[in-house]
Amino acid sequence: MKKSEDLCQCRIIHEERVAGARQKALEVHEIEELSQLFKALADPTRLKIILALEQEEMCVCDLAAFLAVTESAVSHQLRLLRQLHLVTNRRQGPILYYRLTDCLVSRLAQLALEHIRE
Amino acid sequence: MKKSEDLCQCRIIHEERVAGARQKALEVHEIEELSQLFKALADPTRLKIILALEQEEMCVCDLAAFLAVTESAVSHQLRLLRQLHLVTNRRQGPILYYRLTDCLVSRLAQLALEHIRE
DNA sequence: TTTATATTTGAGCATATGTTCAGATATTCT
DNA sequence: AGAATATCTGAACATATGCTCAAATATAAA
Numbered sequence: 001m002k003k004s005e006d007l008c009q010c011r012i013i014h015e016e017r018v019a020g021a022r023q024k025a026l027e028v029h030e031i032e033e034l035s036q037l038f039k040a041l042a043d044p045t046r047l048k049i050i051l052a053l054e055q056e057e058m059c060v061c062d063l064a065a066f067l068a069v070t071e072s073a074v075s076h077q078l079r080l081l082r083q084l085h086l087v088t089n090r091r092q093g094p095i096l097y098y099r100l101t102d103c104l105v106s107r108l109a110q111l112a113l114e115h116i117r118e
Numbered sequence: 119m120k121k122s123e124d125l126c127q128c129r130i131i132h133e134e135r136v137a138g139a140r141q142k143a144l145e146v147h148e149i150e151e152l153s154q155l156f157k158a159l160a161d162p163t164r165l166k167i168i169l170a171l172e173q174e175e176m177c178v179c180d181l182a183a184f185l186a187v188t189e190s191a192v193s194h195q196l197r198l199l200r201q202l203h204l205v206t207n208r209r210q211g212p213i214l215y216y217r218l219t220d221c222l223v224s225r226l227a228q229l230a231l232e233h234i235r236e
Numbered sequence: 237t238t239t240a241t242a243t244t245t246g247a248g249c250a251t252a253t254g255t256t257c258a259g260a261t262a263t264t265c266t
Numbered sequence: 267a268g269a270a271t272a273t274c275t276g277a278a279c280a281t282a283t284g285c286t287c288a289a290a291t292a293t294a295a296a
Contacts, residue, residue: 011272012183013213014176021170021184026231031162033234034227039160043284044153052139058132060243065130066139073285075244094242094293095131104233108226109152113144115222116151129242161254178273191255193274212263212272 040084041108045069046077050105053087057099158202159226163187164195168223171205175217 012018026034040046048067052058060078064071078098081087086105089096100106130136144152159165166185170176178196182189196216199205204223207214218224 011179011189013272014180017174017176018180018184020173021176021180024169024173025166025184026169030231030234031165034230035160035162035165037230037234038156038165038226039283042153042157042160044149045284047149047153047156048143051142051144055138055142056135058135058139061129062132062136062139066136066143069284070286071129071243072245072287076284079244091293094240096243104229108156108229111222111226111229112152112155113148116148116155131242157253163254187254188256189273190257190275194254197274209263212270214273 036084037086040081040086041105043077045073046081047109049074049077049081050086050100051109053098053100054106057090057097059095059097063098154202155204158199158204159223161195163191164199165227167192167195167199168204168218169227171216171218172224175208175215177213177215181216 025031041050045067049063052063052066058066060071060074063078064074067074078087078089082089085101087098088101089098091097143149159168163185167181170181170184176184178189178192181196182192185192196205196207200207203219205216206219207216209215
């Protein structure tokens with residue numbers, strides 16, 4: 001029942017299952033995007049930013065105060081969230097107000113939170 | 119309108135918003151758990167494992183073949199997923215069959231995927 | 237135009253992460 | 267008991283991540 005003539009040197013016990021998994025697997029590019037999205041939510045600082053912005057829009061220095069990190073750190077994280085289109089900003093004079101682009105991240109966080117709280 | 123007498127040296131433009139965010143913030147421990155959960159989904163290898171197990175249970179060497187990594191790498195990742203109670207296993211002889219503990223991760227992945235596909 | 241404020245950017249650094257390798261466990265079959 | 271198989275574990279290493287500092291931009295007010 002063992003097969004070893006695969007691309008990789010791995011043993012394969014259930015060849016059908018491996019084949020089945022390969023067939024139904026997402027495209028590399030989709031996996032990559034999925035993992036980037038979850039990675040954005042995987043850091044406590046970014047998670048706090050996102051949850052804070054659920055309430056109301058905030059500027060960089062307010063977020064820095066709230067998070068107790070430098071404004072630079074916040075700015076770096078906001079750039080990442082911006083590149084993934086998770087947050088957007090609007091300028092009012094010299095101040096940039098950040099807000100969530102849509103409710104996706106909120107829904108993900110909510111779903112995860114419910115599970116954590118059992 | 120500027121205040122500088124905060125714990126951290128940060129400027130605060132909108133003190134009410136910072137206070138509001140602090141008040142509604144989750145507990146440190148919940149933030150930590152949330153981020154760990156998302157971190158589990160943030161790696162392409164783990165994501166592929168989870169999506170593969172949505173179809174049917176698989177053993178370590180099958181997963182290794184599917185992922186084209188060593189069985190050791192799979193085992194390390196499965197341990198992490200096990201510790202977060204995202205996967206469970208059942209032993210049948212010398213073989214351990216892994217499966218998803220519940221549908222949470224599937225729901226999270228599904229929700230995220232819908233968004234990525236617009 | 238000069239000055240001050242709000243944010244961004246890039247470099248540098250310490251820590252975290254994911255993988256492989258080698259060797260340890262655990263279970264089954266002789 | 268001894269051999270074979272399936273999985274796990276710890277060390278080592280290369281890369282990724284997140285932060286701070288210092289300096290650059292951008293907008294507004296004097």
